[in-house]
Amino acid sequence: MNHTDLRSDFLSTFADYDGHERIRRFEDAETGLIAFIGVHNRNIGPALGGCRMYPYASEEDAIRDVLRLSRGMTYKNALAGLPLGGGKSVIIGDPFKMKNDKLMAAMGRAVESLNGDYITAEDSGTNEHDMVVMSAETKYVVGLPTKAGEQGGDPSPVTALGVFSGLKAGVQRRYGSDAMTGLKVTVQGLGAVGYDLCRRLNEENAELFVTDVRQELLDRIRAEMPDVRLVQPGEIFGIEANVFAPCALGAQLNKETIPKMNIDIIAGAANNQMATPEDEDRVADKKILYVPDYVLNAGGVISVCYEYLNRNGKNPYGFDLTRDGMLAHVGRIGQTIEKIFALSEAEGITPGRAADRMARSIFMDDAKTRTA
Ligand code: NAD
Secondary structure, three states: OEEEEOOHHHHOOOOOOOOOOEEEEEEEOOOOEEEEEEEEEOOOOOEEOOEEEEOOOOHHHHHHHHHHHHHHHHHHHHHOOOOOEEEEEEEEOOHHHHOOHHHHHHHHHHHHOOOOOEEEOEOOOOOHHHHHHHHOOOOOEOOOOOOOOOOOOOOHHHHHHHHHHHHHHHHHHHHOOOOOOOOEEEEEOOOHHHHHHHHHHHHOOOEEEEEOOOHHHHHHHHHHOOOOEEOOHHHHHHOEOOEEEEOOOOOOEOOOOHHHOEOOEEOOOOOOOEOOHHHHHHHHHOOOEEOOHHHHOOHHHHHHHHHHHHHHOOOOOOOOOOHHHHHHHHHOHHHHHHHHHHHHHHHOOOHHHHHHHHHHHHHHHHHHHHHO
16 A cells, blocks of 8 residues: 655645644555545644545545544544544545445555554444454554443444533523423434434423434334424424524535524534534524534544543543443533633633634643643
8 A cells, every 4th residue: 555645835725724743645556445544633642533435526625624624623622621632534435336345454554554643433434344344454443343341332322412411501501591391492313313312302301393304213203202393304494492403414504594593502413513614603693602513512532532542541631431431521511611601701702713712722732731
């Protein structure tokens, strides 16, 4: 397999370049693998982030994505209080047509070549089986199936727990109480995270309005939670409610949808909810409280981080590495969000910008103190 580290003068032509430590390109003639691994920043630990497989139209598109996603992981891991930096990998190709075990094994060797600077996990286009295949070639992989008593497994329920904790922090901030009874919540997307979130909201007597494009998920929720109201996908943005929880796709908060919104709080699992940075101002202008997505949805990465620390016998921050310790860590997402709201108010900036500022102070300033 050939690999090349892309030069910083070339990378600096991309808007998302942010002094990344390394973007390495891999090409394997035998399996057809073309992939990039991005390491944004390792000031507070090895770079962890998922491996995405997607039919990018060009190598430039793949580089753009790996730059953007690896930087995002640095912010997310720092604010989640994890001893991890930010990284991500992307494989060019349609996972339904091109993916096979030989290709994923080659990707495992690519990860191994970074000697632990980058730790990989599942992302869109890859799954638990792919992680098992990669684990034969590298020990720097998480999201593996678990045996009894081990930590790991599907992180989605843990993500839902963190989203619920952050949503409650938003409700507390807006209404002075986090009681959910009678609160109207709209949920877009009833997949692995959205469905579990609905279950928690339903248990606390929130009034739910939900949508999905998959009929079987609507049938399932109707059967399990008969009081839930089903809404057409296009109508979810116009419902008058207290909270909107986007749990489907990115870029759902944009110049078409925001003007339709009649809600007080946005708190959901989806990544990159704002289509553009200006959309955060549009939301703030409407006096909607935005709970930053990457802080709220960190439960999954907290779960895989504990898996990694347990497996490797490393614990630089002295965490309680039991499952209960991990769940307590996820439960503290709400406290982080309260600090973000306080900074946002004190500085007169949006919660998203306050979160970015807090994250930077962790992976830049705190990291300097720690190594001084
Ligand atoms: P999922 O694929 O299981 O569920 C997404 C659901 O959204 C699907 O049921 C899909 O049919 C539905 N959907 C798609 N387009 C829609 C539309 N236009 N209107 C209504 N519904 C639509 O994904 P998930 O694992 O539940 O993740 C949900 C979101 O949270 C994603 O954006 C994901 O990137 C993010 N996220 C997930 C995790 C995790 O641990 N699973 C962690 C962090 C972030």
